[in-house]
Amino acid sequence: MTTTSTPAPPRIALHRDRLLPAEPATRGIARELYAAVRDLPIVSPHGHVPAQWLADDVPFPDPTALLITPDHYLTRLLHARGVPLADLGVGVADPTSAQSRAAFRLLCRHWPVFRGTPVKLWLEQVLVEVLGVDLVPSDDTADDLYDAIAERVADRGFRPRALYDRFGIDVLATTDDPCDDLAHHAALRDDPGWHGRVVPTFRPDRYLEAGLPGWADRVDALGEAAGVDTGSLAGWVDAMERRRAHFAEHGAVSADHGHRDAVMAPLDAAEGERLYARARAGHATPAEAETLRRGLLFEMARMSADDGLVMTLHPGVSRDHHAPSRERLGTDIGADIPVAAEFTEALRPVLHAFGTHPRFRLVVFTIDETTFSRELAPLAGFYPSLYVGAPWWFLDAPDAMDRYRAAVTETAGFAKTSGFVDDTRAYLSIPARHDASRRADAAYLARLVADHRLTLDEAHETARDLVTTIPREAFRL
Incomplete structure (x- = not known):
């Protein structure tokens, strides 16, 4: 009598050379480069893991x-x-x-x-x-x-703190509302048993978009948090400056902005107050609300030049594209869809004003990768203040990372890029995402060595810089 055994279930086999080049000689170089950076600490300057997870340290x-x-x-x-x-x-x-x-x-x-x-x-x-x-x-x-x-x-x-240590995280940035009291960051800072570094990031988008429902109420809440009257544009500016200072006192190094376009254009004081008053009263047209938002974003750039918070900008996204899902389930549910972005003219006013300012730093991300070689790399290749952000969202796949390096490096070099950002709420995926980036960069650098465009020593130094030095410089960490 023949018995049939149940086949064993298939197992995941992680290949040691995943994402490395297939050509044997180049793969050998990539292995060496990857091995040199594989275990370096994680610098995560942009992400969405809540500080509360680490402050409370409760089981998932x-x-x-x-x-x-x-x-x-x-x-x-x-x-x-x-x-x-x-x-x-x-x-x-x-x-x-x-x-x-x-x-x-x-x-x-x-x-x-x-x-x-x-x-x-x-x-x-x-x-x-x-x-x-x-x-x-x-x-x-x-x-x-x-x-x-x-x-x-x-x-x-x-638990979150044990994983922080296990993952080798050196610094982790969160994303926070300007009205947040940052109590969880304060709890971590004051906890003698905590030795990590978790920094808040100032994210004021909801307070700039005057055309969205509830904007006036949010601006009132901003004024209450800052202890000022936001009934005027001057009051709004004062409130933002105070809240940015509060964030800086709690360790913030950057302010993050994500709007449909990248335009930042200064407003005449009288015109700004007029548009602000119309928006407060609910009378602003869509065009007026857009003009006001672009003026308020210019003010945020001016504040970054004053207080030194790095300004990160990631435009070109139609947020919450499916309105019925947003109404049922809320925002940030994966329904953000890329739209075409333009940077050369959009950023001209802010770069004329602050492009050579010693305290201003602007890190620009995009989902429209056609702009990397056409606009962003040339801008970063001239303006000392502008850095090209890493591929993110739809572009943080290995092939897109490779296209990014090829598009940007020739014109701006490695040093005018941001380093990898994991941009994630999925805490356990942080080391995997950074590992994928390190493998992709090792592969790219190995090809440069194989083509005799870099020496092996230069590639080793660059691989380390991409993981440690470059993100620290870009984000002033």
């Missing part, structure tokens, strides 16, 4: 809350295959354990969706190297994976 609730719900890279791809976002925990305030397990099953069932995407690279590395599980996600393995991960995250070694 379950595998879904840890891996799926906060990661809109992941949820958007599942949604594109017909999985409702709410079924993944998005916009669900307090999911039950059954709902969380069901969401994890959806991820496993749709695992082939991620083939060829950076999400697969990151998540596989998280599963194997962080969580110590190597089953390939599928319908058959979903519950076993869920139970194994749930057991891991219940351990004290998987």
